[in-house]
Amino acid sequence: MTGAPDQPLLDRPHGAAPRPRLLGLARRGRAASTDEQGDRGVLSTADRRRGSVRASMTFVHGFLFVGLVVAGLGPLLWLAKAAVTPTQDTLSQPFALWPNGVDWANLESAWNDIHIDQYFLNTIWVAAGSWFFQLLIATTAGYALSVLRPKYAPILNALVLATLFIPAVVLLVPLYLTILNPPVIGTSLLNTYWAVWLPAAANAFNILLVKRFFDGLPREVFEAAKTDGAGPFRVFWSIVLPMSKPILGVVSVFAVIAAWKDFLWPLLVLPDPAVQPLSVRLPAVQSQTELDVFLAALAISTLIPVVLFLLFQRLFLRGAGLGGAVKG
Amino acid sequence: MTMTRDPEVADAAADRPPRPPSDVPAHRKRRRTPMTWLRGGGLSNLAFVAPMLVVFAVFSWGPIVQAVVMSFQKTNLVSPPVFVGIDNFVRVLSDPNLGTAVVNTLYFALLALLFGFPLPLLLAVMMSEVRRGKGLYSALAYLPVVIPPVVAVLLWKVFYNASPDGVFNTILGWVGIPPQPWLQSSATVMPSLVLEATWAAAGGAIIIYLAALIAVPPELYDAAEVDGAGIWRKIWHVTLPQLRGVLFIMLILQVIATSQVFLEPFLFTGGGPNNATLTILLLIYRYAFQNSLGGAYGEATALSLMLAIFLALLSWAYFKLTERWSTN
Numbered sequence: 001m002t003g004a005p006d007q008p009l010l011d012r013p014h015g016a017a018p019r020p021r022l023l024g025l026a027r028r029g030r031a032a033s034t035d036e037q038g039d040r041g042v043l044s045t046a047d048r049r050r051g052s053v054r055a056s057m058t059f060v061h062g063f064l065f066v067g068l069v070v071a072g073l074g075p076l077l078w079l080a081k082a083a084v085t086p087t088q089d090t091l092s093q094p095f096a097l098w099p100n101g102v103d104w105a106n107l108e109s110a111w112n113d114i115h116i117d118q119y120f121l122n123t124i125w126v127a128a129g130s131w132f133f134q135l136l137i138a139t140t141a142g143y144a145l146s147v148l149r150p151k152y153a154p155i156l157n158a159l160v161l162a163t164l165f166i167p168a169v170v171l172l173v174p175l176y177l178t179i180l181n182p183p184v185i186g187t188s189l190l191n192t193y194w195a196v197w198l199p200a201a202a203n204a205f206n207i208l209l210v211k212r213f214f215d216g217l218p219r220e221v222f223e224a225a226k227t228d229g230a231g232p233f234r235v236f237w238s239i240v241l242p243m244s245k246p247i248l249g250v251v252s253v254f255a256v257i258a259a260w261k262d263f264l265w266p267l268l269v270l271p272d273p274a275v276q277p278l279s280v281r282l283p284a285v286q287s288q289t290e291l292d293v294f295l296a297a298l299a300i301s302t303l304i305p306v307v308l309f310l311l312f313q314r315l316f317l318r319g320a321g322l323g324g325a326v327k328g
Numbered sequence: 329m330t331m332t333r334d335p336e337v338a339d340a341a342a343d344r345p346p347r348p349p350s351d352v353p354a355h356r357k358r359r360r361t362p363m364t365w366l367r368g369g370g371l372s373n374l375a376f377v378a379p380m381l382v383v384f385a386v387f388s389w390g391p392i393v394q395a396v397v398m399s400f401q402k403t404n405l406v407s408p409p410v411f412v413g414i415d416n417f418v419r420v421l422s423d424p425n426l427g428t429a430v431v432n433t434l435y436f437a438l439l440a441l442l443f444g445f446p447l448p449l450l451l452a453v454m455m456s457e458v459r460r461g462k463g464l465y466s467a468l469a470y471l472p473v474v475i476p477p478v479v480a481v482l483l484w485k486v487f488y489n490a491s492p493d494g495v496f497n498t499i500l501g502w503v504g505i506p507p508q509p510w511l512q513s514s515a516t517v518m519p520s521l522v523l524e525a526t527w528a529a530a531g532g533a534i535i536i537y538l539a540a541l542i543a544v545p546p547e548l549y550d551a552a553e554v555d556g557a558g559i560w561r562k563i564w565h566v567t568l569p570q571l572r573g574v575l576f577i578m579l580i581l582q583v584i585a586t587s588q589v590f591l592e593p594f595l596f597t598g599g600g601p602n603n604a605t606l607t608i609l610l611l612i613y614r615y616a617f618q619n620s621l622g623g624a625y626g627e628a629t630a631l632s633l634m635l636a637i638f639l640a641l642l643s644w645a646y647f648k649l650t651e652r653w654s655t656n
Contacts, residue, residue, distance in 0.1 A: 040546045040549060041456050041457050041541065041544075041546075041549070042453070042457060042549060042559060042562045042563055042566070042567055043457055043559065044549065044550075044553055046553075047559060053559070057457070057458070060454050060457065060458060061458055061461070063454070064451070064454055064455060064458065064461075064465050065461070065465075067451075068451075068465055068468035068469055069468060071468075071472070071527060072468035072469055072470075072471040072472060072531075073468060073471060075472070075475075075480075075483060075484075075487075076471065076475070078495070079483055082486075090486075091489075091491075091493060092493050093493070094493065094494070094495045094498055095495075095498060133383075136379060137379055137380050137383055140376045140377075140379050140380060141376070141377070141379070141380035143376055144373060144376035144377045144380070148369065148372070148373045148376060150370070150373040150374075150377070156377065156380075156381075159384070159389065160380075160384065163384070163388050163389070163392070165640070166392055166636065167584070167588060167632075167635070167636045167639060168588075169588055169609060169612060169632045169635060169636070170392065170395045170629075170632045170633060170636045171388070171391045171392065171395065172612070172616070172628070172632065173395070173398065173612075173616050173623075173625050173628045173629050173632070174390075174391035174392075174394035174395045174398060174629065175387060175391045176616070177394070177398075177403070177405075177625065178386065178387065178390065178391055178394070180405070182386065183386060183390075198383055198386070198387055199387040199388075201383050201387075202383045202384050202387040202388040204388075207380070231372065232369060232372040232373075232376070233372065233375075236376070257474075260476055261476050261477050261478075263477065263478050263591060264590060264591070264594075264613075268617065278476070278478075279476055279477075279478040279479075280478075282478055282479065282482055283478060283482065283595055286482065291486070294482075295483075295486070298479050298482055298483055301476060301479050302475055302476065302479050305474050305475065305476060306471070306474055306475070308474075309467075309470070309471070309474040310467075313467055316470065316474070317466060317467075317470060317535055320470065320473075320531075320532050320535040320536065321535050321536060321538070321539035
């Protein structure tokens with residue numbers, strides 16, 4: 001865990017630069033204000049004027065464009081096409097555009113007959129709860145460890161960080177048995193969403209991110225608020241949280257995406273089909289579903305994450321880069 | 329931000345115990361009583377720490393400790409656990425499937441390293457050199473990461489249809505390559521899994537490399553040009569050395585991730601054909617959750633602990649080895 005940025009991450013106001021930088025991260029001591037236009041990469045201005053370089057850059061452009069459209073967008077477009085194509089056409093001519101007409105009924109049968117609607121709601125419920133509990137734990141713990149700093153804070157901090165180095169597979173079986181037989185409450189959490197939400201909330205990475213962000217907030221503001229008589233809860237709610245929207249956004253994206261993607265854990269702790277999310281149900285219904293309806297179900301399940309990504313692209317890409325900044 | 333400090337409030341805010349009477353010996357001045365704890369904000373500190381403490385104790389620290397204990401016990405859900413010494417480890421190590429699983433996992437990790445590691449780097453370097461369309465390219469490259477992994481695998485399973493009219497076989501047919509069996513032959517199944525996994529993960533790595541490339545100081549390229557370096561020598565002598573920190577981390581993270589591969593073999597093939605894609609995690613899953621004799625929880629935790637210890641040793645050795653190279 002080296003290479004911690006010196007200043008709070010993600011601190012640029014939206015739309016500050018005329019051309020938004022890909023990643024608003026100030027890294028390795030370089031000023032975040034460096035104008036990207038002034039930056040240069042491997043190629044110098046002189047290089048770019050050379051004919052051979054120009055020709056290769058045209059090739060690079062073409063290669064990137066074609067390659068990324070085919071690899072990134074291609075499967076999605078094919079899925080969208082296949083979702084409204086009869087099974088026979090998909091099987092015999094996978095690249096023909098509706099040789100025998102469009103079959104809109106696939107979407108309807110996917111939604112109603114294999115109950116994508118129900119599993120969709122389950123997925124949203126799983127994601128919403130995971131989001132809430134991850135944010136709750138990350139912000140309260142980050143506030144305690146960064147701002148309040150009780151005497152035992154360093155110990156807690158070390159214990160939280162230590163869990164980052166434990167591969168998730170070690171937890172699999174004991175965590176499952178904990179869900180079957182949790183302490184104190186005495187009743188199994190199997191088939192309840194608590195079994196997904198609470199383990200997701202024990203996320204050390206979130207706490208690390210939030211704590212680092214809080215570390216960079218100006219202390220004078222907290223002191224001033226205290227002088228005005230604000231207690232720790234007031235400072236947390238009215239000052240720290242409103243100042244931390246960027247990092248809360250990143251943690252939220254991480255939480256929702258992780259919940260949407262998770263497969264093995266919900267498969268284990270939600271054996272009842274009535275409460276299972278899409279990721280668990282889709283493989284289960286595959287064998288009893290006709291291919292065209294199944295592909296329609298896949299398309300519907302992909303829609304929300306892709307739309308979310310297109311809407312919050314900057315947040316996603318920043319989050320991905322941030323993961324790298326912390327790892328690096 | 330200037331403020332006039334009220335001495336009393338500032339005192340309380342600074343978490344100091346109230347001034348002791350003058351007859352108290354000096355060494356007792358800092359003694360903390362429940363009262364000073366309370367005045368210093370101990371209760372509100374605890375309120376902020378408590379949620380994290382409970383969640384981590386029950387769903388993270390507890391299960392980690394339990395994993396170690398369980399690996400030395402025979403645990404089933406009926407009778408109380410019995411201490412069995414190293415029996416679980418012996419049984420796992422003498423399981424004929426373990427060798428297969430280890431070899432398959434190494435094969436997967438190696439293939440993923442050969443194909444999956446250089447590709448994102450190459451794409452990121454190209455993307456950082458183009459002047460227009462960087463945002464579009466990174467969005468396209470990141471799209472596969474956004475698709476839920478379960479959907480991606482199920483979709484690729486359709487692509488891998490082994491009939492001559494399958495999606496990939498049709499594409500191969502366009503360039504005159506005969507249809508491949510993809511998932512159905514033990515020779516082609518693992519490369520097929522790696523292909524999908526690389527496609528699914530490359531976008532995240534690209535974004536991280538792009539962020540690191542932005543941070544390469546342009547002066548270094550200027551200086552290299554003064555010394556007469558061409559484009560390739562600039563890449564070799566400036567870009568790659570500047571990225572080595574990120575590259576080293578990404579390499580070990582990829583090895584750690586691929587040695588725990590589960591989703592692809594589980595959903596694509598279930599470990600087949602002929603155990604050709606039986607990985608270590610799949611074996612752990614089989615021990616614990618797919619066992620006709622009831623969950624072999626002891627064996628499962630023993631194997632996951634051995635994997636975790638191996639990965640810890642590997643990372644430690646790796647960091648020792650690269651320490652000298654990654655810092656100047």
